[in-house]
Amino acid sequence: MLQLLLTNFPDIFNPLSNCLSVYKEQHSFLENLFHEWGWSNEFFLQKYEVGQYYKGEHMEHGAYEYDCRRILAWMVYLNDCSGGTFFPQQRFTTKPKKGDLYIWPAGWTHSHHGLPSKQEKYILTGWCEMYKVT
DSSP states (O other): OEEEEGGGOHHHHHHHHHHHHHHHHHTTHHHHHOSSEEEEEEEEEEEEOTTOOOOSOBOSOOSSTTTTTEEEEEEEEOSOOSOOEEEGGGTEEOOOOTTOEEEEESSGGGOBEEOOOSSOEEEEEEEEEEOOOO
């Protein structure tokens, strides 16, 4: 897993920002709840070997300093493969296709875990969060 800064990659940041604008329009009540929020500047490039996957069901929002401000999570598949991500509460499994973007709430209602793939799997993952007030 490689940690990167989102603003250093305009080819990723700009399309994500466009998607976030659409998401904010569709869910306008979020602006009333969270006045200062947007993309976290860090994101991760992850590679899973054949058969590897993130086994533990988890959510992206937590009690720690680094994850307590997360509102949304996002993931982009960088290649086609057979192993997706399963969201038990929604009974939904992603079908990884190169370039597909998924955005979901960071809380417990959208817990998820990976599924094994017969090919290597490459993904980008990151978050939207409330900005820290200083």
